[in-house]
Amino acid sequence: MSFSVDIIGAGPAGLTAAEVLAQGGAQVRVIDHMASPARKFLMAGRGGLNLTHSEPLERFLDRYGAARPFLEPAIRAFPPEALIAWCNGLGIETFIGSSGRVFPKTMKASPLLRAWLKRLDGLGVGFDLKSEWSGDKNADAMILALGGASWPRLGSDARWVEMLRRRGVAVNDFISANCGVTIAWSSHFMERFAGKPLKRIEIASGGRRMRGEAVVTRNGLEGGAIYALGPQLRETGRLVLDLRPDLTLDELEARLARPKGKASQSNFLRKAAGLSPVAIALLREAGAPATAAQIKSVALTVTGTDTLARAISSAGGLALSEVDGSFELKAWPRVYAVGEMLDWEAPTGGYLLQACFSTAVAAARACLTQFAAAPGRPQSLPK
Structure with missing residues (x-):
């Protein structure tokens, strides 16, 4: 039957x-x-x-x-x-x-x-x-x-x-899950760097860490590493970026101890620390001094997530x-x-x-x- x-x-x-x-x-x-x-x-x-x-x-x-x-x-x-x-x-x-x-x-x-x-x-x-x-x-x-x-x-x-x-x-x-997070960028940073990728970074939130990439959007950040930490980001409202996870703190400090010469701060950070223009701008956006410790721990406040229509x-x-x-x-x-x-x-x-x-x-x-x-x-x- x-x-x-x-x-x-x-x-x-x-x-x-x-x-x-x-x-x-x-x-x-x-x-x-x-x-x-x-x-x-x-x-x-x-x-x-x-x-x-x-x-x-x-x-x-x-x-x-x-x-x-x-x-x-x-x-x-x-x-x-x-x-x-x-x-x-x-x-x-x-x-x-x-x-x-x-x-x-x-x-x-x-x-x-x-x-x-x-x-x-x-x-x-x-x-x-x-x-x-x-x-x-x-x-x-x-x-x-x-x-x-x-x-x-x-x-x-x-x-x-x-x-x-x-x-x-x-x-x-x-x-929303597997979606971008919103961050209150300044208008200068948003207009100049929206769409730029942050490559080979590590993101930490709520005791979890994830290596990968992220993309700056007009509203915040998105990308696989952001998606993977979605529950932690929703719970804590905070993320910490390591812009050079492939270098230890001591290695990065040694690089930054090199003579700066006549190079601008941006050129020095690009050559000595291997930072991209968007990474350098992100340090400034976060109000962080360009020290090795700050490059490895840029703290950002998450204000929300993308809508369900975009998730x-x-x-x-x-x-x-x-x-x-x-x-x-x-x-x-x-x-x-x-x-x-x-x-x-x-x-x-x-x-x-x-x-x-x-x-x-x-x-x-x-x-x-x-x-x-x-x-x-x-x-x-x-x-």
Whole structure:
């Protein structure tokens, strides 16, 4: 006896759940209010589609911070190598970049999505696009894959939040994650240096340090190192820049002890300390003297973050306490929640997509198990 499942949301988490369920014999319908599936997935693919990361699993799991205990069972059950194998099974080969990130060789999302939708069509998955979810359950089971609140123009507009709150389900407010931070630059610094990169720096906040690069914007700073320290920056409102992390304090002091001669201060710092014009200007902007200690610890005050419309992802969402270990809502039987709509966050680098895939697989498998064990249902699951 078959059973029906509605998937609400046609992003990667929803499509993953649909595939697993259809392979298990369920009648699956995907409902989404956008005109085509996976709009945000396609946008992410413009930058190469970073699917996952190749680093050791223990280090990988640590990237989820406080949410690691919640996400770990699902990621261990469907780890990065399983995601890579799935992608290869669609005929899309992958490669590992120099940073350890995993990409499709095409460096695009569209070929993968076309192959994926063709597979889903072959499995009999139906799609109701440009269709608003009413907030009710009209199938035997339902998987909510409604996304977070970043890039709302691509479909993740969080309109579902009030629907669940009316049912008494706790949903934490969404906030920007993997985004730039705002800093009150002077007009001179902003006008002259917006768009300039700070290369080979180290950023510290809240006891964590991250090497990488950042870019000065008119409103503050953005870049991978900033994104990785998002939770700490939101909590402390402070960051410290080491403009020469490759040099020890003693090495830098020795360089600055050289005779200055007739060189201007800027030229001396450029030649002796290896500082770029934007790094030198940043020292002045922070009101810091050009000493070795200050070059290695430029303190800046963070006044906020970019908006959700500009953020790569979001923090907040459905409280983790509202679902059990199989991602089923405790207050709504046979309704599961997966992906970015849950209250967890991770840095860029493949961690976001991996958790979306893994939670969807876990919920879909749990749903199949639940129906297989129900009276009148088949007692074994397809392999």
